[in-house]
Amino acid sequence: MEHALNGTGALPRLTVAVLTFRRNAYLAELLPALIEQARSCRGVQRARVLVVDNDPDAGAAGTVEAARPAQAPDTLLGVHEPEPGIVAGRNRALEECAEEDLLVFIDDDEIPGDGWLDALVEAWGAGGCAAVTGPTPPSFETDPDPWVSASGAFDSWQAQDGAVVWSADTGNLLLDLAVVRRLRLRFDPRYGLTGGEDSLFTRQLTRAGGVIRFACGAVVTKRVPPGRANRRWVLERAYRSGSSWARVRIDTACGRRLPLRLAYAAKGAAKAGVDGLRAVVATARGDVGARALHEVSSRGGMGMVVGAFDVRVREYGRAGSRSRR
Numbered sequence: 001m002e003h004a005l006n007g008t009g010a011l012p013r014l015t016v017a018v019l020t021f022r023r024n025a026y027l028a029e030l031l032p033a034l035i036e037q038a039r040s041c042r043g044v045q046r047a048r049v050l051v052v053d054n055d056p057d058a059g060a061a062g063t064v065e066a067a068r069p070a071q072a073p074d075t076l077l078g079v080h081e082p083e084p085g086i087v088a089g090r091n092r093a094l095e096e097c098a099e100e101d102l103l104v105f106i107d108d109d110e111i112p113g114d115g116w117l118d119a120l121v122e123a124w125g126a127g128g129c130a131a132v133t134g135p136t137p138p139s140f141e142t143d144p145d146p147w148v149s150a151s152g153a154f155d156s157w158q159a160q161d162g163a164v165v166w167s168a169d170t171g172n173l174l175l176d177l178a179v180v181r182r183l184r185l186r187f188d189p190r191y192g193l194t195g196g197e198d199s200l201f202t203r204q205l206t207r208a209g210g211v212i213r214f215a216c217g218a219v220v221t222k223r224v225p226p227g228r229a230n231r232r233w234v235l236e237r238a239y240r241s242g243s244s245w246a247r248v249r250i251d252t253a254c255g256r257r258l259p260l261r262l263a264y265a266a267k268g269a270a271k272a273g274v275d276g277l278r279a280v281v282a283t284a285r286g287d288v289g290a291r292a293l294h295e296v297s298s299r300g301g302m303g304m305v306v307g308a309f310d311v312r313v314r315e316y317g318r319a320g321s322r323s324r325r
Contacts, residue, residue: 011045012101017093020108021054024063031067037117051078052089085192105170110220119217120174130179130210133168134218144229150289153234159214170198172220193314196244238296242303243313261308268304
């Protein structure tokens with residue numbers, strides 16, 4: 001089905017943007033799949049793939065060049081963004097799409113399912129929305145242990161097909177750029193090395209009246225390497241996520257900030273304490289599943305406490321950038 005732009009009768013121009021940082025093996029597998037879906041995408045005037053390389057050494061250039069289709073070289077573009085952090089890469093994608101109508105983000109450690117891009121475009125055309133997201137189930141490269149499986153850290157969130165959601169991850173997200181430009185939205189540099197920039201961006205979008213819909217058929221699979229499928233990494237991510245969760249809600253709220261900071265800090269402290277005790281009880285009982293859930297929740301509560309006071313827990317960046325400030 002074809003979907004003309006409002007008031008113009010023209011079909012949209014679409015770019016699929018993938019941000020990458022020294023994951024050339026993943027990228028080499030991902031790009032052919034993206035190119036194939038871009039070339040066969042229905043309901044658009046033209047679709048292309050854009051790689052934003054955040055490696056200061058521009059290490060993805062060879063991988064991009066090797067994947068470029070000889071018969072349609074303009075289908076794949078590559079740019080180098082040396083400024084560290086995921087926000088710099090996402091904003092570079094926005095800048096490179098100044099003449100585009102739709103921008104789709106996917107991560108370099110993901111693989112799109114069959115019909116993924118068509119499903120995003122179809123939902124956008126049918127839903128009268130500013131953005132579309134979809135499921136992101138995990139694919140473990142090694143079997144996770146029972147604690148990791150039970151933690152829920154890698155579970156994909158679900159919603160009814162066509163349902164309205166209030167925020168979304170940028171690992172699987174279509175944006176109507178006319179709405180983004182009208183609202184003058186950008187990814188916030190304060191979240192460049194911490195993550196959470198996608199939650200802030202999409203919450204700002206919905207709070208300004210934009211609608212995000214969920215498309216069950218727009219599935220991308222998220223790779224989970226052994227370095228992430230372990231208790232230590234999951235708890236670090238929970239702490240960072242808790243910090244970003246509190247910061248995003250304070251940054252998108254109206255009114256005085258201090259009462260909000262105190263309220264979220266108190267909420268996080270209570271969560272950390274209660275679930276910490278529950279984790280101790282679960283450990284004593286030998287209940288691995290309950291222990292995992294409560295430990296993750298407790299660590300997230302601790303993150304909320306520091307995030308309430310704008311402490312930035314870093315996740316992205318270069319050597320030495322994981323310090324907290």
